[in-house]
Amino acid sequence: MLHRSIASLACTLVLAASSFAQGDKPVASPPQTASVSLNGHHVTVDYGAPSMRGRKIMGGVVPYDKVWRTGANDATSLTTDVALKVGGTTVPAGSYTLYTGPSATRWVLIINKQTKQWGTEYHQDQDLARIPMKSATLSSPQEQMSISFENTHGNSTELHIKWENTDVSVPVMAQ
Numbered sequence: 001m002l003h004r005s006i007a008s009l010a011c012t013l014v015l016a017a018s019s020f021a022q023g024d025k026p027v028a029s030p031p032q033t034a035s036v037s038l039n040g041h042h043v044t045v046d047y048g049a050p051s052m053r054g055r056k057i058m059g060g061v062v063p064y065d066k067v068w069r070t071g072a073n074d075a076t077s078l079t080t081d082v083a084l085k086v087g088g089t090t091v092p093a094g095s096y097t098l099y100t101g102p103s104a105t106r107w108v109l110i111i112n113k114q115t116k117q118w119g120t121e122y123h124q125d126q127d128l129a130r131i132p133m134k135s136a137t138l139s140s141p142q143e144q145m146s147i148s149f150e151n152t153h154g155n156s157t158e159l160h161i162k163w164e165n166t167d168v169s170v171p172v173m174a175q
Contacts, residue, residue, distance in 0.1 A: 029072030048072035
């Protein structure tokens with residue numbers, strides 16, 4: 001009985017030590033949040049932010065002509081407490097998942113009604129909208145993917161997704 005207790009204690013200590021050791025490592029794709037206030041209404045995007053780490057991103061990690069999870073780990077979520085007009089498409093207040101459809105020449109933002117799933121779980125029949133995005137080239141490579149709200153004025157902003165040399169965006173307005 002004493003042997004079993006000592007063995008159990010030893011296993012517990014080894015597991016605890018390995019947990020602490022892992023806690024010192026940086027997370028490969030840390031969770032990030034982009035948020036904006038549009039005339040007192042809140043819009044939030046939660047996502048995992050992967051890094052280049054020497055990899056080819058566009059046309060590599062981010063495959064062309066396929067639906068991309070738009071981040072890492074859990075699916076990228078959009079939560080809004082007000083109806084939005086995203087690139088001309090009405091999006092009711094609520095929670096959604098964001099995906100993108102990248103290609104070498106154009107990008108599409110996909111707003112999907114399914115929520116709280118792992119990032120690679122995509123069901124096209126749950127799409128609320130597919131919205132064309134404006135594409136630009138960054139002046140220098142961006143190591144970590146980011147989602148941000150920029151050029152915010154009153155009830156309007158732009159949602160930007162940036163990584164490597166790419167900056168894609170779509171206008172967003174609170175209704």
